[in-house]
Amino acid sequence: MNFKLTKSERNWVLYDVGNSAFTLLIATIIPIYFNYLAESGGLSSVEYLAYWGYAASAATFVVALLGPILGTLADTKGFKKPIFALSLFVGAVACICMGFAKQWLAFLIVFLIAKIGYSGSLIFYDSMLSDVTTEERMDHVSSQGYAWGYIGSCIPFVVCLVIVLGSGKLGISMETAMAVSFVIVALWWVLMTVPLFQSYRQKYYIEKQPHAVTESFRRIGRAFGNIRKEKRIFMFLLAFFFYIDGVYTIIDMATAYGSALGLDSTGLLLALLVTQIVAFPCCIIFGRLANKYSADLLITVCIFAYLGIAVFAMFLTTQSQFWAMAVLVGMFQGGIQALSRSYFTRIIPAEQSGEYFGFLDICGKGASFVGTTIVSLVSQITGDISKGVGMIAVLFVIGAILFRYAVKLNANVIAGKSS
Numbered sequence: 071m072n073f074k075l076t077k078s079e080r081n082w083v084l085y086d087v088g089n090s091a092f093t094l095l096i097a098t099i100i101p102i103y104f105n106y107l108a109e110s111g112g113l114s115s116v117e118y119l120a121y122w123g124y125a126a127s128a129a130t131f132v133v134a135l136l137g138p139i140l141g142t143l144a145d146t147k148g149f150k151k152p153i154f155a156l157s158l159f160v161g162a163v164a165c166i167c168m169g170f171a172k173q174w175l176a177f178l179i180v181f182l183i184a185k186i187g188y189s190g191s192l193i194f195y196d197s198m199l200s201d202v203t204t205e206e207r208m209d210h211v212s213s214q215g216y217a218w219g220y221i222g223s224c225i226p227f228v229v230c231l232v233i234v235l236g237s238g239k240l241g242i243s244m245e246t247a248m249a250v251s252f253v254i255v256a257l258w259w260v261l262m263t264v265p266l267f268q269s270y271r272q273k274y275y276i277e278k279q280p281h282a283v284t285e286s287f288r289r290i291g292r293a294f295g296n297i298r299k300e301k302r303i304f305m306f307l308l309a310f311f312f313y314i315d316g317v318y319t320i321i322d323m324a325t326a327y328g329s330a331l332g333l334d335s336t337g338l339l340l341a342l343l344v345t346q347i348v349a350f351p352c353c354i355i356f357g358r359l360a361n362k363y364s365a366d367l368l369i370t371v372c373i374f375a376y377l378g379i380a381v382f383a384m385f386l387t388t389q390s391q392f393w394a395m396a397v398l399v400g401m402f403q404g405g406i407q408a409l410s411r412s413y414f415t416r417i418i419p420a421e422q423s424g425e426y427f428g429f430l431d432i433c434g435k436g437a438s439f440v441g442t443t444i445v446s447l448v449s450q451i452t453g454d455i456s457k458g459v460g461m462i463a464v465l466f467v468i469g470a471i472l473f474r475y476a477v478k479l480n481a482n483v484i485a486g487k488s489s
Contacts, residue, residue, distance in 0.1 A: 073358075079207075081266045082203075082266055083215045085262060087222030087223065089192070089219070089263075090223035091226045091258045092165060094223045094342070096321075099227075099248070099251065102335050103177075107172070107173065116453065121178065123442040124446060125182055127443045130185075137429070138428035142428060145275055145424035147275040150197070150198070150275075158187065160187030161184050161188040161190075166253055167183075168248075172245060193427050196411055198423075200274055209365055210357045212408040212415075214357060216407055220349040226254050227343065302480040308472050309476050310434065311434075311469075313468075316380060328341075337393075344396050345399050347400070348396075353403075355405075356372075365412060372409070376406065377467060377470070380460070384457075384460040441465065445458040445459060
């Protein structure tokens with residue numbers, strides 16, 4: 071297989087480079103800044119972690135509800151690009167507005183809007199994969215997206231890090247430094263999206279209906295019925311719900327967890343920068359390995375690796391241990407996300423990719439709602455943050471069992487078609 075990306079594939083990958091800057095901001099600087107605002111507002115470390123978790127959960131819950139509706143509508147001919155643009159606009163504008171929110175509750179509300187726009191755009195972006203590449207190249211292109219997203223996002227992140235950490239030497243306040251950082255990330259996000267807007271063409275679609283919105287609701291019902299009949303798709307979605315729950319919860323809560331443990335903020339940021347750097351080659355490696363080994367085997371390896379990471383996180387107490395965890399996460403984070411995306415793309419109808427990815431988003435973002443909420447509740451009830459984080463391990467165990475069953479069902483379907 072030719073590993074060189076086509077123009078359409080390259081432009082699709084560039085959006086990952088753009089949106090990953092916002093992803094990295096959420097995982098690193100934003101939680102630390104919210105901790106600063108929370109302390110100024112008189113919140114304890116446990117309350118800070120809980121409220122941050124609730125905000126992340128609320129955002130994912132809203133997107134999980136809207137995902138299938140917007141995804142189904144986007145499958146209509148000529149609709150996908152405009153709805154994608156609207157989500158990007160909401161996310162980027164709200165990202166800039168976060169710099170003007172100086173009180174912790176106001177900041178959380180604006181963050182909620184930004185996260186909804188960002189998460190919504192990913193539904194349409196992921197569903198574009200079948201339009202920009204071929205089935206045999208999906209693992210490779212999907213992995214390239216995550217890989218370049220990881221390394222590309224480091225550019226605006228390093229600039230923002232220098233501004234935030236050097237705000238005193240620059241003669242500006244922490245609030246001003248954060249406002250500048252939010253603008254930088256929003257501009258990077260939008261500029262990296264321009265090539266995709268220029269080249270993207272929706273190849274697979276549903277013809278326009280007289281009442282597109284009403285028809286989208288009907289198609290949701292039909293798609294849900296099809297998913298229930300297609301056991302291989304249903305079981306994959308159920309497995310994905312559990313194992314990606316753990317992945318997203320670790321992404322959303324890592325910096326907040328480290329801050330709540332009292333670890334040095336600068337060290338946390340640098341450790342998560344290392345995660346991005348490590349993830350770049352590892353994600354490409356997983357994409358190459360998919361040419362030799364099945365995607366389902368590689369996904370299984372990643373799930374069990376994350377299980378080990380979740381157990382390790384329970385006993386994390388020092389900065390060096392956090393760094394070790396950051397490296398381990400970087401090794402498997404891109405692989406499990408990229409291969410899950412391409413695996414799902416293969417087992418669904420290409421012309422209905424938007425609505426099916428809407429359901430995948432329910433299982434992904436909706437699962438993250440469950441994960442962050444569980445961590446927050448258990449931490450508050452027990453007063454022990456480590457016990458809350460420990461609950462993540464259970465999700466990976468359940469996810470691994472269900473995924474292997476889904477793989478078995480898919481193998482039976484393929485065998486039936488070939489016989």
